[in-house]
Amino acid sequence: TLGYNVKNKSEFLSQYKFNLCFENTQGYGYVTEKIIDAYFSHTIPIYWGSPSVAKDFNPKSFVNVCDFKNFDEAIDYVRYLHTHPNAYLDMLYENPLNEIDGRVYFYQDLSxxxxxxxxxxxxxxxxxxxxxxxxxxxxxxxxxxxxxxxxxxxxxxxxxxxxxxxxxxxxxxx
Structure with missing residues (x-):
């Protein structure tokens, strides 16, 4: 924690290349605003939480800690992105939403x-x-x-x- 409240969360987060988006628990479908805040702030989410998060968001648009054997591997990948601008920008500019045939796709019926x-x-x-x-x-x-x-x-x-x-x-x- 910072020890104080920030006036504008999005503005604050946008100062950084990455944003830690760790949920309080791991539960299928339990995805909170943390990853969305990172997207709105134009920063890459480093996500830990729902094992099904890739159904909600494009897995090419964030670092899913659960995709790695351990935290050290995830950290190494974040370091790679940090030191390889093209790989970083490719991930940053990926559409955060999943698509099928160029149209946004939600696996849940949100009609x-x-x-x-x-x-x-x-x-x-x-x-x-x-x-x-x-x-x-x-x-x-x-x-x-x-x-x-x-x-x-x-x-x-x-x-x-x-x-x-x-x-x-x-x-x-x-």
Missing amino acids: FKKILDFFKTILENDTIYHNNPFIFYRDLHEPLVSIDDLRVNYDDLRVNYDDLRVNYDDLRVN
Whole structure:
């Protein structure tokens, strides 16, 4: 840590060629803003975290520490990039998103319909569950709260949801 808050994170990170993007844990699909912050700052992410990160981001656009046998090999590769400008620039200018036939590709279904259905499921469930932060007391079936009291405007939400479902094709990006 620096011991102080930076005023503009992107501006701060952009001073550096590389950015350490280490997640707090390794979990499939658990990718936070860390790698995105590096891309927005026009710096190469050195990533450790989700084993499936290459499904979310172009593996040619970042250093995936998990691709190496150990940290020493990963460090050697970062040193190589640092001392070989063409290799560094090739990685820096790679599209961070995966593409198929020149079009951005997401392995997950991120359609508007899928997102609406997700929120519909949340609104229609009787109970919200949570994950207790204390690892020894975790119970994924422990209710957080009953949402009956949160359904005051449920009918309004349902009407809006139906209206959105009717028009979601018009909102999709071609």
